[in-house]
Amino acid sequence: QKEVEQNSGPLSVPEGAIASLNCTYSDRGSQSFFWYRQYSGKSPELIMFIYSNGDKEDGRFTAQLNKASQYVSLLIRDSQPSDSATYLCAVRNTGRRALTFGSGTRLQVQP
Amino acid sequence: DTEVTQTPKHLVMGMTNKKSLKCEQHMGHRAMYWYKQKAKKPPELMFVYSYEKLSINESVPSRFSPECPNSSLLNLHLHALQPEDSALYLCASSIDSPGEQFFGPGTRLTVL
Numbered sequence: 001q002k003e004v005e006q007n008s009g010p011l012s013v014p015e016g017a018i019a020s021l022n023c024t025y026s027d028r029g030s031q032s033f034f035w036y037r038q039y040s041g042k043s044p045e046l047i048m049f050i051y052s053n054g055d056k057e058d059g060r061f062t063a064q065l066n067k068a069s070q071y072v073s074l075l076i077r078d079s080q081p082s083d084s085a086t087y088l089c090a091v092r093n094t095g096r097r098a099l100t101f102g103s104g105t106r107l108q109v110q111p
Numbered sequence: 112d113t114e115v116t117q118t119p120k121h122l123v124m125g126m127t128n129k130k131s132l133k134c135e136q137h138m139g140h141r142a143m144y145w146y147k148q149k150a151k152k153p154p155e156l157m158f159v160y161s162y163e164k165l166s167i168n169e170s171v172p173s174r175f176s177p178e179c180p181n182s183s184l185l186n187l188h189l190h191a192l193q194p195e196d197s198a199l200y201l202c203a204s205s206i207d208s209p210g211e212q213f214f215g216p217g218t219r220l221t222v223l
Contacts, residue, residue, distance in 0.1 A: 034211060043201055043214040044154065088153055090212075097166050097208040098144065101153045 003027060004091050006102035014110050019076040021105050023089030026070070032092040033065055033072040034099065039085045048074060079109045115215035117202050123221045126192060132218050134185040134202030142208035143185040145177060146201040148217075154201055160185060161208040192222045 005024045013019045023033075032051050036044035050056045050063040050072065062075040072091075076083055086106045090099040115136045124130050134143065142161045146154035159167035160179040168177075174196075176188040185202055199219055203212040 032210075036214075043199075043217045046211055046213060049211055092209045097142075097161060098156050098159050099209050099212060103153050 003093070003100050004089055004102035006087075006089050006105045008103060009106040010108045011105055012108045012110060013079050015079060015081060017079050017109075019079045019083065019107055019109070021074040021076075021087050021089075021107065022071060023073065023091075023102055024071045025089075025091045025100075027091070027093045028067075028070065029094035030067075030070075030091045031094070033063070034090040034092075035061075035063060035072075035074045036088040036090060037083075037085045038088060038104070044088055076107075079107075081109045081111050083107060084109050115202055115204055115213055117200075117215035117218050119218060120216065121219045121221075123223065124189065124192065125223050126194070128192075129188070129190045131189065132187040132200055132202075132220075134187075134204075134215055135183055136204040136213075136215075137183055138204065138206075138213070139182075140204035140206050140213075141182060142205045142210065143179065144203040144205075144212060145175075145185070145187050146203065146214075147196075148199045148201055158187075159208055166208060189220075192220075194222050196220065197222045 035048040038044040048063040060077045064073045086104040088104045089102040145157040148154045158177040178186040199217045201217045202215040205212045
């Protein structure tokens with residue numbers, strides 16, 4: 001069983017719609033959760049992190065964490081073609097001095 | 112200064128060459144990381160340095176040799192690589208290990 005799972009996609013949404021990206025994790029003791037955006041040929045860029053259950057909003061982005069169900073999601077409101085990228089979920093597990101990355105979800109925003 | 116820099120941007124080397132990748136950050140971060148990323152795959156952790164000491168080596172072949180000369184600098188020495196080692200090599204840093212990691216732009220390595 002993979003420690004951090006994401007649907008590889010592609011997830012295709014029309015411009016202006018809400019894109020919903022999901023991530024599940026297996027380590028119940030996981031403490032911190034990160035979302036990275038990676039454009040093709042570029043390096044990952046940190047866009048959100050969340051530590052507590054509930055929602056955290058930053059501009060058009062909202063991260064949602066549900067520790068009981070062991071999932072974290074990223075909502076992108078008013079999606080733009082420039083949001084088309086791969087979104088990586090990363091989790092800080094107990095006892096490991098590195099983040100564990102999911103395999104990423106490719107998002108395509110259609111103009 | 113809020114960025115991680117990596118040099119060179121691109122590197123082409125033969126299987127008998129020795130080369131080095133360099134990574135630098137001036138954010139006062141005490142953890143630094145090397146990742147390897149193949150096309151359409153997530154970053155794959157290679158090494159973690161915490162407070163200038165190697166804390167994780169993910170069973171990386173000895174043809175990759177990391178070095179952390181000081182808290183701002185991280186090197187990856189390459190020797191006798193194979194064509195399958197061709198990839199994007201990413202450096203990252205965080206305040207502590209583990210934590211929010213900030214990635215450099217990467218070095219695109221091609222082994223002929």
